[in-house]
Amino acid sequence: MRREGESWQVIVIGAGIAGASMAAELAALGARVLLLERETQPGYHTTGRSAALFTIAYGPPVIRALSRASRAAFAAPGDAQRPQLLLRQRGAAFIARTDQRCVLEIMADELGDAVARLSTDEARALMPLLRPGYLAGALIDRSAADIDVDALHRLYLRQLKSAGGALRCDAGVVALAREGAGWRVDVPGLSLRAEIVVNAAGAWADELASLAGVAPVGLVPKRRTALLVAPPDGVNPDGWPLAVDIEEKFYMKPDAGKLLLSPADETPSPPCDARPEELDVAIAIDRIQRAFGLPVRRIEHKWAGLRSFVADKCPVAGHAPDAPGFFWLAGQGGYGIQSAPAMARWAAAAALGLPPPADIADEGVSAAALAPERAALTV
Ligand SMILES: Cc1cc2nc3c(=O)[nH]c(=O)nc-3n(C[C@H](O)[C@H](O)[C@H](O)COP(=O)(O)OP(=O)(O)OC[C@H]3O[C@@H](n4cnc5c(N)ncnc54)[C@H](O)[C@@H]3O)c2cc1C
Structure with a gap:
């Protein structure tokens, strides 16, 4: 009734x-x-x-415009309704191998002063686990931040x-x-x-x-996988930027003393309570270990969610x-x-x-x- x-x-x-x-x-x-x-x-x-993550260097132009227009609402300290800061400085580094130089140049042109170039030495200083010889160049959005x-x-x-x-x-x-x-x-x-x-x-x-x-x-929902692992013993990653492959094939982000890894998968899925697939977890670890000297002994947590797109x-x-x-x-x-x-x-x-x-x-x-x-x- x-x-x-x-x-x-x-x-x-x-x-x-x-x-x-x-x-x-x-x-x-x-x-x-x-x-x-x-x-x-x-x-x-x-x-x-x-x-x-908040970065004005991500997504199609209309998203970048909406994100720029959103920034003030995240920041507004002193507003009684916003007792805590909603953004915490992080930085986002877009990293490229030699075979990805061309993509790096296109992205640098498109993003203009939203990003700055990083030399390989600067990038290695910011991301100490980068494997020697992996990197050909990088761009950084220094204003990128963690969102609460x-x-x-x-x-x-x-x-x-x-x-x-x-x-x-x-x-x-x-x-x-x-x-x-x-x-x-x-x-x-x-x-x-x-x-x-x-x-x-x-x-x-x-x-x-x-x-x-x-x-x-x-609308096409697309599954994306994420997992949390411990950093190497004695290493504190909190000050590192998010590191993302310039073609978005993987990313790694410090997260409360751990490292969040993703294979940046985009597998079409019906709407559902998404769960991670073992293969995607393995792909994430493999891609990240090609770029970073990161031993993975144990996965502390893993999950998946649906990112939904139109064409x-x-x-x-x-x-x-x-x-x-x-x-x-x-x-x-x-x-x-x-x-x-x-x-x-x-x-x-x-x-x-x-x-x-x-x-x-x-x-x-x-x-x-x-x-x-x-x-x-x-x-
Ligand atoms: C792994 C991953 C990483 C991401 N990283 C970022 C990031 O760094 N930065 C960023 O900005 N975005 C990120 N996103 C994307 C972001 O999370 C999504 O764009 C956003 O959460 C979408 O919000 P939503 O409210 O549309 O969807 P949802 O949070 O899914 O909310 C939709 C709600 O509708 C409800 N619902 C559905 N049908 C009905 C019904 N018939 N009746 C009542 N309720 C219904 C559902 O139960 C659900 O709670 C990421 C997503 C994933 C999966």
């Missing part, structure tokens, strides 16, 4: 970083917002499984609540249908109403759209052209944490029909670059 429930102005579906940040920004604009999450805890899926993802996520959930919004967990949307001028949103045992629904369902966003009879955007690898944020009041917020790929603050402000304004935030537009973000129509065209 399904009970009739409340009416909301906006119901946001999915309480990962995308849904939580947009719900908070909608509430800050005065909207009455309910955030729904299928799991018992928000952040259980991709948001809780990231490498937690959990603190950022909780901050948005607190902001939502203090602005009168609500979060409901164990509330997976099982039916979604147009009703009158708005939407009926069914969760187990309860029917809710909303003028606008936001699809922030992560890897499940296309599935959620099909539940509502809305055309998909061609052009840019996010999708905008009203569905085929369904009034259905707003997409999907396809954040491997950059959804670092771009969340600006993405959420942009999307909240767009969902309510307000002008885009000027500081984000000034960085080069446009509605056309994020439009669901452009993603759907390439399906």
